[in-house]
Amino acid sequence: MTTAEVAQDHYRDRQAIAAAVAAEAAEAWRELNPGDLDAWDLPAAQLAVVLTGAQQQAASAADDYVDTALSEQGAEPSPAGRVDPRRFAGVASDGRPLEGLLRSPVVATKLALARGTTVPRALATGQATLDMMVRTQVADAGRAADGVAVAARPSTGYVRMLQGKSCSRCAILAGRYYRWSAGFWRHPRCDCIHVPARGEQAARSEGLVSDPKEFFNSLSPAEQAQLFTKAGAQAIRDGADMNQVVNARRGAAGLSKPGGRLTREEQRMLRGGRDRGELARTDVFGQQVFTTTEGTTTRGLAGQRMREQGARTTRESGETVTRRARGGDVQRTVNRRRVQAPRLMPESIYELADSRDDAIRLLKRFGYII
Template sequence: MPSLVEVAGLHARTRRRFAQVAAGEAARLWSQVDGDRIAASWLSLLPRLLVLLTGAQTAAAARADSYLDEVLDAQDIAPRAVGRVSAAALAGVASDGRDLADLLYQPAVRTLVGIQRGATVDQALAGGGAGLDMLVRTQVADAGRVADQVAMTARPQATGYVRMLVGVSCDRCALLAGRRYEWSAGFERHPRCDCVHIPAREDSADDLRTDPRRYFDSLSVAEQDRLFTVAGAEAIRAGADIAQVVNARRGVYTAGGRQYTRTNAGKRPRLMPEEILRQADGDREEAVRLLRLHRFLR
């Protein structure tokens, strides 16, 4: 039987592959944008990307129930669920609740703003493409992570989770990882974050702890300087407390929650699962009721 960490690692790698495929197709479509008709040409390409990205979100979210069952089984916990995740409800919508098409139009806006500020068309398009890559990867990862938390909420035996680093991770993630969080706690992340939930009961969480200093020491000096900044890495190597060097909340957000609510004026975003969990305030029965009401659970 695979170990808890092996199950979580495979889950994270599979989700990353979905994101990579979607990002590759997004880059291919972006390369077809006409520099003389940026907005109009991107609008004509958006429907194809929207279909592909919605499919990638659905695939990422659809793994949640089987992942929760496997990860609980690896801890000898019977995975009894009071509902199943509706993957379709987490697809075609951005992680902050706005329409996904609205979000995917932003790279064109960024490109046009860049040109207005003096960038060449090629430079501005490159910036827009980089932004699109980040958006696509983040939306696939967020759909999967939010689905994991919905599936965890539907399994009362999963009382909390540990955040696991996947591969080489940034300073913020290193500081947030390895802690045990309550089942309803929002999963703070930044764009392109690859960290993953590991639902774990309290007595097994210690086996999954990540020591930020040990992680720092496992990196090469070049990686330390790149991920923690040169000055920050030097301070940590000199004995400074890593938590004081790193501002762990800088640039992180909780999708669908109040830390991450960027919507077009006049358009009310959809209520997303993490905000539902916040509103339920630790009441699991109420959280399940609301998730069913908004069709995230069936």
């Protein structure tokens, strides 16, 4: 059995645990009286006990998984300690008690009703929120335990492995070797897993290290557009760097930044009731375009490229200068300052470009092609 196969088996076992809890949660939600949503407090408390057990079960497999994966690489490291699965159970990923987290589906349902959604659709929204939460909490507990097991073994790091079609942000993180101390970024319903490896060379020999572009090329054009957006996928096909295209969306106007402590319901309210973030146009010198702040600092690749390419403009600002004119010196206020032009998103680059060559020129200018 290869290391990758060990990882796949580990993933399927964890998915089975999450699916069992999700099924129990769905059954409890179906029994909820739509006329008395606050009655969910009792089922939520009972479900928190079940979810706690599932988290502990998922975390309990970490040591055996890491040991088995490393043994397939011919390594038998002596761990500094073993994982205590109890420490990964009973608490949500953001640190709050599970009972508090499990009340969120009712909040989502009430918000949907307040927006005029029908009762069946509002309840479906609550159930989808509940399903996402329980599956994510099981996966996060297991991942956190896997990470600790990796850290407990000397000279051991990990490779992030995609599961299924995944998403654009996971795609650019996967297939690389990470040190034991590297954080494992994830999102709700993220299916990515750690694959332990004794150094980058061992990871390469096991075929674990890969190029995210290979994942992109394995997708059909429709799948590429679905995961990376139509404009983003076209930019990548035109030679843009995947990291630049995907990371630009972190600072895109209208999209919430990852890693915040806002709940799903709070984020939805900030987005005007939308379940997903949407790009928003901003006014740039009278033209409505998509922009992003990501990477535009003096240290950012895009910011450096934009300055190199002369992507600056002059605006009026309040500086008084003196110039010589016929009849003597004349003072006037020119209000001039240098400002950084905004970084265009690929969507607006394709709108503005006159040709493919022009689009590629702009993709280079704004740091998407390096």
